[in-house]
Amino acid sequence: MRTVFFGTPNYAIASIRALLDADFEVPLICTRPAKRAGRGRIAHAHSRRKFAEEVGIPAITPNRLDAAAMAAVESANADVVVVVAYGRFIPSEILSATQLGAVNIHPSLLPRHRGPSPVATAILDGDTFTGVSLMLLDEGMDTGPILSQSAPVEITQETRVDGLTDHLFEVGAGMLPNVLDDLASGVLLPQPQDDAGATVTRLIRKEDGVVDWDAPAERIVRMNRAFHPWPGTSTVWDGELLKLIDVEFVSGERIPSGFDPGVVFERDGQGVYVSTGDGSAVRLVEVQAAGTRVMSAGEFVVGRPDFIGARLGASRMSEK
Template identity: 40%
Template sequence: MRIIFMGTPDFAVPILKYLLCSSELVSESHVVAAYTQPDKQAGRGRRVIMPPVKRLAMENSILVIQPETLKSTKILEEMAGLRPELVVVAAYGHILPQAILSLPKFGCLNVHPSLLPRHRGPSPVANAILCGDESTGVTIMLMDAGMDSGPILAQRKVNISPEDTTGVLTSRLAKVGGELLLETLPKWTSGKLEPRPQDEREATYSKPISKNDAEIDWHLPAMKLWLRLRAYNPWPGCHTLWKGKRLRVLAAVALSDVVKGRVGEVVALPKGISAQVGVVTGEGILGLCQIQLEGKRQMSVKEFVLGQRDFIGSILSSLV
């Protein structure tokens, strides 16, 4: 079976790795091409960065195709010329036109890191954390023209721990997604699976994440800020201002009003609490654990305070 893989970020890499092993489960299957986003320039030197999927594909001598758009006739003809019988998509980054969805015999399968119809859209992992969900999961679905609205072939639940960040949880979901894909492919291609329509009444949507989302508003409740810290880690990383410099909050805990103070004030916390220093929020205290001042290395708050005695008692402000 001829397979085209479409994916771009780190989440897609383990899934492609599992797919490369699919020949053991699906007779004569092989990946004939990997579609991924174009290389980007980053950093002051404008260094060219290739997508993680491209790197893995090249290591396995797989044809790499990086179109700017999927809507051109040339791209559609090129894909048709590859004669795919199945397309597997994992965080590709472009909506697939109907001409591609209709091309392969076994359709286009999407590995989506949520339990659809919950958390459709571009940021499902971060959104699950932002919502305070205790669990999420992976869905293998047959793609249609909608936004993550296609019928479901398989799902697997994954618990969310209080320590999980988007980065950590995404890595775990990618592994589960790869395993679930391998289990699903032979059942789907042999006609043993019946797609199950999604319940539109249960659908929720995630939005794209921007740098502005990670600016800390200390008037929000500590619990909401704690969820944001985890959801926006590793990118864009929650931050505030101290002495005119950006201060990243890397790890924290949400606490009750154990001490009083002004919103945004850095306060010392009583002994016996899981953090020694906190910030007064609109509701409760956000106990600080790991921080990083602009231009400095990350460190524990205890270590930071030893070198910055005036930190306690200061007022942290928003970047806006």
Template identity: 35%
Template sequence: MAGSEQRPGGLRIVYAGTPGFAVPALEALADSGHQVVAVFTQPDRPAGRGRKPQPSPVKQFALERGIPVHQPERLDEAARETLAGLTPDLMVVTAYGLILPQAVLDLPRLGCINIHASLLPRWRGAAPIQRAIEAGDAETGVAIMRMEAGLDTGPVLLERRIEIGERETAGELHDRLAALGGNAILDAVDGLATGRVKARAQPESGVTYARKLHKSEADIDWQQSALTIDRRVRAFSPWPVAQTRWQDKQLRVHAARPVMEASGTAGEVLKVDRDGVLVACGEGALRLERVQLPGKRPISGSDFANAGVQPGQRLGNAA
């Protein structure tokens, strides 16, 4: 990456983002030779036990850096007038949470670009990090693309690839991709400023959609293979967290490991020892390494083994 003394200066950038994933890229732009003239982010939302309105991570960072913040509920005419008054050269969008109408896409001189957490056209949509792990993908990355009216269909300016770790969770991969996006965005912005980066159309083949996560997906189906369940446990960490039933109680599974040499009736507890609790799957078995009972803190699989679980018991709806 070019040093800041070589970076084309003077680009007026409006940044639109909301969650923690969007902070590294904003920080990189704020520390560059470009000018972040304003941040657009979601309105404060109730959070925590007190359900008090809380600022988004992007808003918190912007306020710390003295960057003006705008929080429209919708990108209506008033919001578009505010944006036009900022006379941006470029708008950078990362997990903003609002769809940009064509009038907004057309407003900046250099258009709008988006940091997306997958290698497009694979995993367009809301949950690309989780779906990549769930599908067993070997690699993923970030794509920086020009935005257009379609869902993640715009031409790609550049991409950065990384391997997905064999035991990596969605939370861990999220943090690595956020940092990767923060590094890549400067190359993309500099390339746009100089005309060095040219967008390429996405291939028409290989399109997949990463549908939004729902809590209903968290229930473990012990008829599935241990490899499939393991991927889902990792994909659903830290949310919504895979879960099953044990003695009519909800049991959340935070971490597990497949053991393909073992077998038994799906959902049956095969073994209980210091390594954890081994549960049979449709193919192979799953060792529960970190679990949580209602109202309790997460505990290790070995501690769960001492909590009364016994070989021959069943997990799941038949428990």
């Protein structure tokens, strides 16, 4: 079977490898252009393009999926299009360019968490499990019929979005060859989604990582896991940005009487805590101030005695 592949993040490579290992032909890889970085704003070749070169597969990086991109897909003479987090809507002309259509790996158990941020949203919402859906793309946002879904994947108190995302796409890559074979043979019949149970996620923005200390402690900890490594979670202390690299929720940890949300305090020498809006607290594990390295909260307060008792919050930056 000949497969045109659309994918952008590094974890898309697992699906390409799965196809090649199962003796699928991949005549074309389409990935988004590399972002410019560094002082000279140089666009360096990214890992997907390098991987394509290593395995000898032609690759294109169009700025737009225009007529030229459509012509490249048609010339590949493929049976199916596979899409793994390409990051842009794919025109209907490409979705219908092959006999079997376009198969997408989506990291949630649809119809829950359609849209661009399913993994982060699952963690942020306090879900205890998620999974992977393989589906046929249509012109909606993750609304196409389901081909197969994974067993539930547990979300624990230690789960962070980067590790969970990698794992989910590895699961999807493992499912992909059999699903394509069964789709081609007619054994697998696409099943429509139940729109009544649908939820839709939105694109995560940089400002979403700014902590509101009026929120419950558990919500703040989920933010820290859902937004790692991007956009990260942060607050403001002494007019400067303070990154919260790792924080913990400690059950039963209560804030001292009279403390407003966002106040830093110590508890019996066992840690540095910040009060929150529900009367509980989070423990700071690792932090990073502007221009410094990541360090433990205990190390950070050494030489910064005014940190204990300070009130954290974004408004303090604008007021200074």
